[in-house]
Amino acid sequence: MMKSLDQAPVGSYASIVRLHGRGATKRRLMEMGLTRGEQVYVRKVAPLGDPVEITVRGYELSLRKADAAMVEIAGS
C-alpha cells in the first residue's frame, strides 16, 4: 500500500518518492517544491484536522490532506 503525505505523523520526516495524479494539481504541487527525492518535515495540523503544514525546501507550506494524499513518500 502506498504511503502518502497525508498519513505522515506530525513531527516526522518523509522523503518524496513520486507524485500521483495529473495535470494542474500535480504541477502546482511540484512547483511549490514537492519533487522526487525531496525531504519534507510535517510540522503541524490545523485545529480542525485539515490542512497540514509541512516544511519543504526551507519554507512552510500548508496543503489540504486531499492534495497531500497525492504525494507518495517513504517515511522515517
Added chain:
Amino acid sequence: MSVTIALAGNPNSGKTTLFNQLTGANQYVGNWPGVTIEKKEGRARGYSGVTLQDLPGVYSLSPYTPEEIITRDYLLRERPDAIINLVDATNLERNLYLTSQLIELGIPVVVALNMMDLVKKSGDVIDSAALSQALGCPVMEISALRNQGIEDLLKQAVQSAQGARTAPPNTLSGPALQAVMDIERMLEGLVEPAMRRFMAIKLFERDRRVAGLPALDEAQRAALEQLIHGFEEQLEDDSESIITAARYEWIGELSARAVRRARTGQRHSLSDRIDRVVTNRVLALPIFGLVMFLLYYISVTTVGTLLTDFTNDTLFSEWIASPLRAAMEGAQVSPVLVGLTVDGIISGVGAVLGFVPQMLVLFILLGILEEVGYLARVAFIMDRVFRRFGLSGKSFIPMLIGSGCSVPGIMASRTIEQERDRRMTIITTSFIPCSAKMPIIAMFAGAIYGNSGWVAALAYLAGVAAVVVSGVILKKTRRFMGDPAPFVMELPAYHLPRPANVLRAAWERGWSFIKRAGSVILLSSVALWFLQAFGLEDGRLVMVEDNNTSILAAIGRLVAPLFAPLGFGGWKHAVATFTGLIAKENVVNTYGVLYGFAEVAEDGLEIWSRLAADFTGLSAASFILFNLLCVPCFAAVGAIKREMNSARWTGFALTYQSALAYAVSLVIYQLGLLLTAGTFTPWTVLALVLAAGLLYLMFRPGRRLNGIAAPV
C-alpha cells in the same frame, strides 16, 4: 525617456511594500479587465518617464490561475523594458522557480533579494555574486521593509531596461535539457534567438496558451511529438513534470553553490512560537473568536455605527438636507426640483457616503490583520469547514461582517486569493441577515409570531443554510469547477504592520467603492425617488402626495401577481419589497406609509394589526425569506458590481440570488399549504418540482477533475 518596468514575484515576498516605496503616492489602482484582481501602476519616484507595473503575486508562469495568465500574457504581449523580480531570500529555492522562468523571456531581469536582514539574522549566508553569475543578471540585496537598497535597485533596473538584451542562461538540469536543446534546433529560423529557449520549453510542455507560439508544419509536429513521447517514456513522467523537476534540479545545484545554511534541523523563529499559540488545537478557535469579536465590535457595533449614524442622521439629515430643503422651499423653488435634489440626489449620495466611515474603519482593521499575517492563519484554521461548500477559509470574515452590513462584507472578500472562492463569497455574503434586515424580522416577529425570539434565530439559520446550499450547488457547476490549482498556502512570518500600507490600502478601497458603487447607488436612488414621487393623473405626469397613486405603486400592482404563489400577492407587498432595494430598513417605513401612518417605530409597532390581517404565519415566513435572500440593497449591489468587475458575473450573482429567493419562498409557502391545509394546486406541483430540483443540484455527484473526484 519612457521606460516600463514590471514588478514580479511570489505572493508574500514584500511586493506591495516595495511598490509603495518605489512609487510613493504616484499610484493608480484599478482592475485587470474582467477579473477581480487588482492592477497597480505607478511612476517611479525620482525619475521622469519610468512607469512601474505591478503584476499579481505568482509562484510560476504556468497558465492555470488567473493571476498567472495575467502575468504571463502581460510579459509576453506588452514586453516591458525590464523586470524587477522580487525574491524572498528566506525562501530562496521556491522563489527562484519563478526567476528561472522570468529570465527565459528575453527581457532584462534584475533580481531583488528581499528580507536579507532576516537571512543574516538566521546565520545563513547567500552569495549574491554567485547567484548573479548563474542567473546571468544583476542581483541586488534589499530590505523593502527597512527601505534599504531601494535606490540602487531602481537605478540598476533603469540601466538594465536601457541596456542590451543578452541570451538567457540555462535554467534546466538533467536529461530534459537535451530534449529542449533538440527542439531549439528545430526552431532555428522560426523564432528569434532570445525567445528560442522559452518557446522550446513551452513546446516540450505542450503548452498551447502561449502568445506567439511558432507554427510548425505536419512533419515538425510529428517529430516533436515523437521526441516528447520518447522522453516521457524514458523518464516515466509527463513532460510538464519533467521540466518542473529539471528546473528544481538546476535550482538545487545553484543553491548548493550559493547558499550556506547556518544549521540543519527545524528552525523555531518568533513567528513559530506565536503560531504555536495561535494555531494550536486548543487555543486557536477561542483566540480566533476573540479577534473576530473585536473586529466586529469595533468596526460595526461601536466606531462604525457611530460614524455611519452621524453621517446619515446628523451630517446629511440635519446639516445638509433639512436646511437645504428649507432654503429651497423658501426660495419658491419648484417642488420637483426640491424633491429631486433633497430626496433623490442628496439622499442617494448620503446613502453612499453613509457607508464610507464604517468601511474605512473596517478596512483599516482588516488591513492590519492582513499585514500582520493573521489572515493567513484564519484561512488555515477555518479552511476545513468552508471548503466543503466551495468557499475559502477566509470567507468567514466577509460573512461575519455581512451580519452587520453586506457592503463592507462583500468588499472584504478581496482578501481571498482564489478567484473562484472570491466570486462565490461575493455572491453568498448577502444571504446572512444584515442589521438593516433586522427591523423587518422584528416587525413580523411582533405582528405575526407573538414576539418570539425564535424568528431572528431562524432567520440567521436560514441565511447560513442558503450560503451552504449555494456553495454546494455552485461548486458542482462548470463555472466554479474550473479552477484546477490545488489550494496551497504559506503562513508567512508575522511582522509589524506598516501604517502607510494599511492606510493607503484602506483609503484606496474606500475611494474605489465611492467611485464605482456610488454611481449605481446614486442613479438607482434617484430613479426610485422619481417612481414613487410621480404618478399619472388624467394622463399627465405629476408629483403625487399619496404614493399609493405613484408610478411605483402602479408597477407594484403590475408585478404583484408574480408574488401570489409565494403567499404575498398584494400590491403593497410588492411595493414594500421594491423600496427595500434602496435600503432594507425602508420596508418597514413603506408599510407604514401604505397603511396610512406617516411615521412608524423601527419595528412598525403601529401597523402590527394591519399586518396580521394581511399575512398568515406561513406567508410571513415566505415574505421574510424572500426579502432576506433576494437581491440586497443598491449599495450592496454596487459593492458586488465593484468586486466582480464583470457585468456578466454581477448579472449572474443577482439572477442567482433572485432565483434562489423565489424558489425557496415558493417551496416553503406551497409545501406549507399542502401540509397544513391540504391544498393541492398547480403551484404545489411547481413547488415539488423546484424542491426536487434543488435537492438534485445539491446531491448530484461532482465531476471528476484531473483524475481526482471533487470533494463533496
